[in-house]
Amino acid sequence: MVEKRIAIIGAGPGGLAAAMLLARRGFQVHVFEKAPVIGGRNAEVVLGDYRFDLGPTFLMMKFLLDELFEETGRSSNSYLDFRLLDPMYQLNFCDKTMLARSRPDDMKAEIEKAFPGEGRNLDKFLSAESKRFEKLYPCLQKPYGTLASLLSSTLLAAVPHISAGRSLHDVLSKYFNAEELRLAFTFQSKYLGMSPWDCPGLFTMIPYTEHAHGVYHVQGGLCRISEAFAKVAREEGALIHTSAPVKRVIVKGRKACGVELESGEKFDCDDVVINADFGYAMSHLFDEGVIRRYNPQAMKKKRFSCSTFMMYLGVDRTFDTQHHSIVFAEDYKKNLEDISLRKVTSNDISVYIRNSAVTDPTSAPAGHSALYILVPVPNNSSGIRWSEEKHAYRARVLQILQQRTEFRDLEKHIRTELIITPEDWESGKSVFMGATFNMGHGWNQMLYMRPHNEFEEVGNTYLVGGGTHPGSGLPTIFESARISSNLICQKYDVDYPRPKPFKEMKIA
Numbered sequence: 326m327v328e329k330r331i332a333i334i335g336a337g338p339g340g341l342a343a344a345m346l347l348a349r350r351g352f353q354v355h356v357f358e359k360a361p362v363i364g365g366r367n368a369e370v371v372l373g374d375y376r377f378d379l380g381p382t383f384l385m386m387k388f389l390l391d392e393l394f395e396e397t398g399r400s401s402n403s404y405l406d407f408r409l410l411d412p413m414y415q416l417n418f419c420d421k422t423m424l425a426r427s428r429p430d431d432m433k434a435e436i437e438k439a440f441p442g443e444g445r446n447l448d449k450f451l452s453a454e455s456k457r458f459e460k461l462y463p464c465l466q467k468p469y470g471t472l473a474s475l476l477s478s479t480l481l482a483a484v485p486h487i488s489a490g491r492s493l494h495d496v497l498s499k500y501f502n503a504e505e506l507r508l509a510f511t512f513q514s515k516y517l518g519m520s521p522w523d524c525p526g527l528f529t530m531i532p533y534t535e536h537a538h539g540v541y542h543v544q545g546g547l548c549r550i551s552e553a554f555a556k557v558a559r560e561e562g563a564l565i566h567t568s569a570p571v572k573r574v575i576v577k578g579r580k581a582c583g584v585e586l587e588s589g590e591k592f593d594c595d596d597v598v599i600n601a602d603f604g605y606a607m608s609h610l611f612d613e614g615v616i617r618r619y620n621p622q623a624m625k626k627k628r629f630s631c632s633t634f635m636m637y638l639g640v641d642r643t644f645d646t647q648h649h650s651i652v653f654a655e656d657y658k659k660n661l662e663d664i665s666l667r668k669v670t671s672n673d674i675s676v677y678i679r680n681s682a683v684t685d686p687t688s689a690p691a692g693h694s695a696l697y698i699l700v701p702v703p704n705n706s707s708g709i710r711w712s713e714e715k716h717a718y719r720a721r722v723l724q725i726l727q728q729r730t731e732f733r734d735l736e737k738h739i740r741t742e743l744i745i746t747p748e749d750w751e752s753g754k755s756v757f758m759g760a761t762f763n764m765g766h767g768w769n770q771m772l773y774m775r776p777h778n779e780f781e782e783v784g785n786t787y788l789v790g791g792g793t794h795p796g797s798g799l800p801t802i803f804e805s806a807r808i809s810s811n812l813i814c815q816k817y818d819v820d821y822p823r824p825k826p827f828k829e830m831k832i833a
């Protein structure tokens with residue numbers, strides 16, 4: 326046992342992954358979670374007999390999750406029941422549909438069917454992007470807390486592969502000719518809450534890893550991942566306190582030395598790990614004057630991701646669809662500009678639907694479906710009054726689904742539902758500006774320019790989760806937990822397993 330106490334604020338996937346790793350390495354770990362349940366945005370939503378994921382539904386780079394479990398001496402398969410999805414998803418364009426298949430040969434055939442003559446371009450994409458992935462992946466495993474870290478050999482080796490100054494859409498345009506096919510390989514920037522025309526070109530890593538390494542579902546929902554982290558953390562001695570909101574981080578001489586709960590209870594510790602949404606933490610968890618670089622005024626000037634309008638529908642029939650489907654707006658570029666530049670809602674919107682019952686019988690009773698619907702919308706800097714708009718917006722989403730997908734008579738089969746708007750993300754889930762995918766991932770908000778894993782403003786404080794390096798998807802959140810846990814181990818001279826180079830990863 327290491328005689329050091331760590332307080333982790335928040336039981337989202339980032340906080341729980343850190344709890345698991347640090348407890349395994351012998352630290353005394355206490356997680357304080359504001360909500361009555363664990364998981365944060367990766368929690369479960371239960372509506373009667375229907376079960377949904379609140380947030381993440383696509384698991385990519387599963388090999389990284391496997392590695393985290395291996396570090397604790399366990400196998401992820403003992404805790405989680407994975408399904409490799411094939412098809413990965415269906416894409417609905419205005420005048421055609423295309424399946425994204427998980428094996429390159431099948432994918433090539435699908436491309437040929439929808440976009441004759443373009444199938445062979447997949448080979449060019451996969452072969453060029455595999456080299457980029459290999460160079461960039463090690464950059465995800467390291468902290469960038471000092472200017473000198475920008476000159477590290479890992480980053481210097483990656484520089485020729487970052488496509489500086491080019492957007493994701495620019496980079497993809499060199500592989501594929503048809504605009505819709507380019508969208509099929511660039512819409513993934515929405516996972517970061519960004520548009521392919523703004524998103525830095527290096528994020529071709531995301532469509533590449535989908536096509537090279539697959540997209541997974543976990544039976545019971547991706548929420549089981551956070552639950553599995555919590556289980557391991559507890560097995561290793563961590564204590565997880567739910568309904569335990571932290572009021573503030575106690576700071577003495579610019580170093581954290583404890584946390585004070587809303588109940589008034591104080592908890593002394595050696596280090597604090599913040600998993601609460603970064604923007605929210607900066608504006609709520611420190612006494613006035615403590616935070617300088619990221620004070621509430623400065624935060625308003627940062628670029629944040631879009632938000633999401635969510636509908637969770639318990640439906641009394643089944644639908645013969647893919648597990649994941651995406652319906653593109655008729656004018657997708659304008660749709661994205663409405664979201665991030667003009668910050669307005671419009672009638673021409675893109676919609677993502679997850680019909681988990683086709684893969685996972687635990688999500689709904691037999692003959693029923695649990696539909697998860699996500700619509701990217703502006704974050705709360707838009708001033709949209711969702712409490713007034715939500716009913717009309719719901720009607721528009723259902724109209725699109727009924728007109729353009731297999732969900733034709735959906736509305737009359739809805740038995741139960743929950744809607745979450747950007748206002749709800751902010752007020753109910755403590756997500757700053759309702760920006761569900763955190764701070765944006767533009768060049769000026771990455772690496773050293775992103776809030777550091779070892780927090781630069783307050784000593785003894787570490788960040789994990791989507792607001793810090795490397796970024797806001799599940800795999801990068803897991804990696805943030807590992808980076809911060811490794812930094813804490815380095816500080817106390819505690820041994821820890823070194824992250825494996827990409828070439829040594831076991832990829833199924």
Ligand SMILES: Cc1cc2nc3c(=O)[nH]c(=O)nc-3n(C[C@H](O)[C@H](O)[C@H](O)COP(=O)(O)OP(=O)(O)OC[C@H]3O[C@@H](n4cnc5c(N)ncnc54)[C@H](O)[C@@H]3O)c2cc1C
Nearest residue numbers: 335337339359365366367380381382383571601790791799
């Ligand atoms: C709708 C949606 C869909 C997404 N889809 C995907 C996807 O398909 N694939 C993917 O890889 N990623 C996806 N993401 C992104 C990302 O994986 C999730 O948002 C992820 O859950 C974020 O994890 P986190 O650890 O950063 O923070 P969170 O999950 O937000 O956890 C933070 C925790 O801190 C707690 N907290 C806040 N304040 C306090 C306080 N004062 N005291 C105590 N606790 C506090 C919160 O209650 C919460 O539990 C999605 C996100 C959303 C919102």
